[in-house]
Amino acid sequence: MIIVTARLPGRSVFLAGEHIECKVTFTNVxxxxxxxxxTKSKSYTLAWASAQIHCQCSVSESRVGLPKTRQLTSSEVSTSGNDTSFIPCKGEKGSTVLSTKPSILFCDLVLVPGESQTFTYQELIPGDAPPTFRGNAVKYSYKITxxxxxxxxxxxxxxxxxRVLVVPGLNDITVYGECDELKPNNPFKRTQQKESxxxxxxxEVLQTITCRKAAHTYNITNARGKVAKFCLFKQAYKIGDDIVxxxxxxxxxxxCVQFSATLQSEEIVTEECRKKSKDTPMIIPYSNHDEVCLHTCKSHISIPIPLTATPxxxxxxxxxxxxxHFEFVISKHCLEPLKQPESPSESATWQGPSYLDVETMVWDLPIKVYATNPMYATSVSLLKTEVTHAL
Incomplete structure (x- = not known):
């Protein structure tokens, strides 16, 4: 019996534009x-083995209508009746939106009983590839087949x-190269050209974008007056960061009696692909922060961005x-101010009202969320980096 094992050494999350490596082992057990x-065993001869990367896109048929000029879906490919050719997307859901050229690992491989041979498959993930995404209307998933x-x-x-993460602007990394005139020069050391x-x-790009701290202050008001002043220390974050x-x-x-802040993502299907033009974007809530703030001068929020989220x-x-997404619960009427004790040694007791006439005020603040170090994302990934199959 032949056992095939494919393994991704190191990690299961990569950036678009990176090289991915997969170790494929064939063992005659x-x-x-x-x-x-x-038991009595025999030698086996394998005709060939190939490997290929492909990205499958599956959509909600009730919300998304794909254009007429598209590739065949995997179900249509499966009915072609060809059982000997290499069709990586065969049996997969949805349609293939990206695929690399197949690479031949070997031809005519003979394995005697107990023998094992390992081959290395290396491929470049295209820089214009879409990221891995599991939305309500659209899903992108990557596999090495x-x-x-x-x-x-x-x-x-x-x-x-x-899993694939995308960092914008990496199609040509030469634009990020440091000029030789600006590099520190040691006259006693022979310089060596090193490509990043x-x-x-x-x-480096992610660090530059997400480390720029510039406080942005927003006055939150309505027709009756001012509710609060909110300060955000930066507007660009990596997945895994905390929004403070x-x-x-x-x-x-x-x-303001109380407020809540919720991190949300908005999945928007393009107008050309919507089945119903009146369909609203799909909102996915993540972590949130709730605070009771009546008679409070200042408060803060701290909301983590999950590493499993898609930038x-x-x-x-x-x-x-x-x-x-903010929701402020505000009083419709003015409340009596909190009485302060005359001296620091004295204390005061305040009894809250049994009834408050309130209303809810909603406010949304857009932010930018980018990718992170693939090693960090791998630490929480549930994807298997090793898969075994018997021939």
Whole structure:
């Protein structure tokens, strides 16, 4: 019996534009009886093995209508009746939106009993690839598919899933190269030209974008007056970061009883692909922060962005945007101010009213969410980096 094992060494999350490596091992396993003695085994000859990357896109048929000029879906490919050719997307849901050229791992491989051989598959993930995304209307998923065929047998497929993150502006990494005139120069050291990898450049770009701190202050008001002043220290974040901001009620003219801040993403299907033009964007809530703030001068929020979330992106089919959704519960009438004790040694007791006439005020603040270091995202990934299949 032949056992095929495909393994992604190191991690299961990659950036678009990176090279991905997969180790594929073929083993002729010797079976043993219950008493431990080996059974009679034979040599096997494998005709060929190939590997290929493909991205599958599946959509909600009630919300999304794909254009007429598109590729065949995987279900249509499966009915073609060809069992010996290498069709990586065979049996998959949806349609293939991206696929690399198939790479041949070997031809005519003979494995004697107990023998094992390992082959390395390397491929470049296209820089214009869409990110891995599991939305309500659209889903993008990536797999490395390894196809193998024994003589006079149908082709067997083995798939290894992985996740793709996209950093905008990495199609040409040479624009991020540092000018030689600006580099520190040591006259006693021989200079060596070193090309930066896509991962190194991407991490530098993300660090530059998300570390720019510039406090943005927003006055939250309605027709009756001022509710609060909100301060956000930056507007660009990486997945895994914490969104920290402060709420100042010292200059408020409308009493705020409590407020909540929720991190939300908005999945927007392009107008050309909507089945119903009146369909509203789909909102996905994440972590939130609740605070009771009556008679409070200042408060703050701290909301984490999950590492499993998808950074903002846009394709010809769907786009994803991020924002903070605030809900302020405000009183319709002015409340008596809290009485302060005359001296610090004295204390005061305040009894809240049994009834408050309140209303809810909603406010949305757009933010930018970018990718992060793939190693961090791998630490919380549930994708298997090793898959085994028997021929």
């Amino acid at each position: 010797i079976k043993h009886r219950r008493d431990g003695t080996p 390894v196809g193998t065929q024994k003589f006079n047998c149908p082709t067997k497929l083995l798939r290894v899933p992985f 990898s896509v991962l190194e450049v991407a991490l 901001g402060t709420c100042d009620f010292t200059e408020a003219t409308i009493p 903002g992106f846009s394709t010809d089919l769907v786009s994803l945007r991020w924002y903070l």
